[in-house]
Amino acid sequence: MEKSLDGRTVFVTGANGGLGEQFVLQALERGARKVYAAARTPRNWDDVRIQPLALDINDPQAVTDAATVAADVDLVVNNAAIAPENDSLAGPEESLRRILETNLFGNLRVANAFAPMLATHGGGTILNVLSAASWIGLGTGYSVSKAAMWSATNGLRFQLQDQKTQVIGLLVGMIDTAMSARWDVPKVSAASVVSQGYDGVANGALEVLADDDTRGLKSMLNMKAEELYPMLHAQLAGFKA
Template identity: 65%
Template sequence: MVTGANGGLGEQFVLQALERGASKVYAAARKPRDWSDARVEPLSLDIIDADAVAQAAVAAPDVDLLINNAAIAPTGDTLFGPEDEAHRIFETNFFGTLRVANAFAPILAANGGGTLVNILSSSVWVSLPTVYAASKAAAWSATNGLRFALEAQGTHVMGLLVGMIDTPMAAHFDVPKTSPAIVVAQAYDGIASGALEVLADEQTRDLKSRLSGRAEDFYPWLHGALRAFLGQ
């Protein structure tokens, strides 16, 4: 099952699952689209709606791989913005992700344990003054907690972390971006190999390698790297 399946990363997760031999893919979205492959089952799902999530779990009892991809990154997002907008971002990116994980954990257990993948972001380690970054940092923490909590039922939990991806969500950023197809191929390779985390671009890999240093060294380097990345 793939949430946020209509385009961008979600679409690639659906298509590459079929290429790798999936017998059925639930393509979940708030407004499901038509798919040309009979193996794809469109599923109506708004992850901020608890009843819709519960109904999706009933409709998809045979899921053994859950791709928690649905998220929002509003243009103009800032930590200093309206509080209701911050609530909206967290309701989707953190609570929605956790809500889907909780609903499908028993289903994964019933189907042999399975795998849960949370789509995160390198922004979990970057001091961006956005609610999006804060919500993804919270989701990263929850991903690590879910890994521990679901270990006993045999569910493998993986986090996918990457910087800018060439999707509609990042269209307003004039910076280098990674192809969704390349990101998703690495994710599926990571699932197959049992990886705990997949770092899907060089910038993310470099960023994580620096986290063990002193904050007094890391943050000046990070701010300089961000200014260079954004052309400032």
């Protein structure tokens, strides 16, 4: 299945961030006709092909309204997410709920709202930005939320297969953006991650592993837990939210 971005209409959540900005700009570079740049506080893009759109994905009515306004969309990029400081499974519970509400329920809400529109455009594509943290278990609400969204991505693929919607999981470790600035670890560029994600759209991928660490981790998931987790614990020593 070959899917080019030529002439496509793209909807990007979290469009103001470093990764979101790349999703917007690279979509146009690859021939997209129009991009809806959705964010809680939209910015001025100074390009008539980019339509800023106010959207809080935690607001069900706002998501419904966005899907109505952007009814011509055939590619949805679920990029919005939060990763608060001092994130821990120990709580507070209110913080954990806020992370799950955004990173799981908010993204799932967007996917479900746009699915009927995608069906009218031959199926279209949903690209969910996930994380290698889905497979590690960092002891954070963020990693739990991304693990849940990884599972939801696989579930959406089954749910939407009859309408021929391509559902892609884009997994990556640390990206050089403002969200990860507090961690002094090797990072990949936002441009590289987005380029690989859009390559996946074009070549019909179901999963894109966007850096060497993520590819290496995926290859180890068949190891016994008694072997894998001590190794991960040693590698992640000192890595705290």
